[in-house]
Amino acid sequence: MRYMDKGTTFFLVYAALAAVATALCLWLLWTVMRPGLAYYLPAMAVNLVFGLLVWGFLLPFPLLLLLVFTSWKQPAPVRRTVMQYIRFLYPMMRHLAGTKQRKHVLARSYIQFLNGLVLKQNLHIPAERILVLAPHCLQWDQCPHKITRRVDNCRQCGHCTIGSLLDLSRRSGAHLAVASGGTQARQLVCALRPKAIVAIACERDLISGMEDVLPLPVLGLLNERPYGPCFNTHVDVSALCRFLERLTGENYERTRNSFSQFTHYMQR
Numbered sequence: 001m002r003y004m005d006k007g008t009t010f011f012l013v014y015a016a017l018a019a020v021a022t023a024l025c026l027w028l029l030w031t032v033m034r035p036g037l038a039y040y041l042p043a044m045a046v047n048l049v050f051g052l053l054v055w056g057f058l059l060p061f062p063l064l065l066l067l068v069f070t071s072w073k074q075p076a077p078v079r080r081t082v083m084q085y086i087r088f089l090y091p092m093m094r095h096l097a098g099t100k101q102r103k104h105v106l107a108r109s110y111i112q113f114l115n116g117l118v119l120k121q122n123l124h125i126p127a128e129r130i131l132v133l134a135p136h137c138l139q140w141d142q143c144p145h146k147i148t149r150r151v152d153n154c155r156q157c158g159h160c161t162i163g164s165l166l167d168l169s170r171r172s173g174a175h176l177a178v179a180s181g182g183t184q185a186r187q188l189v190c191a192l193r194p195k196a197i198v199a200i201a202c203e204r205d206l207i208s209g210m211e212d213v214l215p216l217p218v219l220g221l222l223n224e225r226p227y228g229p230c231f232n233t234h235v236d237v238s239a240l241c242r243f244l245e246r247l248t249g250e251n252y253e254r255t256r257n258s259f260s261q262f263t264h265y266m267q268r
């Protein structure tokens, strides 16, 4: 697979471990509860329910590998099933990761993995049907302009990345929205009904947002937090441009070269 990288490998290893661990837990539960349940329910029904649960955690895994390693164009229901499967496994994966550091790596690899699945589809979506969803924390904290309702209020003064995002959105035709939180982000998605989203956020918000809007294709782009979380964050606009190029099939190279005029932010 072209997008198989270290992050995806890491994610798949943990997904396999989580699937086996969950199936083992269910099997143990079954062996413990079976004698007691046999008093109230037919043994066959108990075996069937636990059997389905155990295999339910094991069988979708090969499907997941098929999606990752082959060029199979996944039908929407299959993709949805695999995504839901991963969603179920993720808490167990986090549990297995143990340390904070490894959980952090796992979250990043999850985003990478989800991005890979979207990129693999070779979508060609008109730019005007793409929503670039940016968090409010990208805005310079002392900016007097209100951009969450109307991003065009940005004067592109160069103090933060919003100016560059606005420039890219105008040149590409993609819709740019700045959300002050998860609720507003969901409202924007409902109102604008995009065909694809490029979301900018931290690991936690990206994962919950990407899971929430399934099966809509979402590419996640992590923001950089040089001043700590939720404060004057940055984003790699060239990476965003590349994502838009992949989604639209267009080339915004000229646009990419023009970022410098709007990216001398944070030189206060």
Ligand code: SF4
Residues within 6 Å of the ligand: 139, 140, 143, 144, 145, 147, 153, 154, 155, 156, 157, 158, 159, 160, 161, 162, 163
């Ligand atoms: S680029 Fe300037 S005007 Fe635009 S949001 Fe940032 S600080 Fe405000």
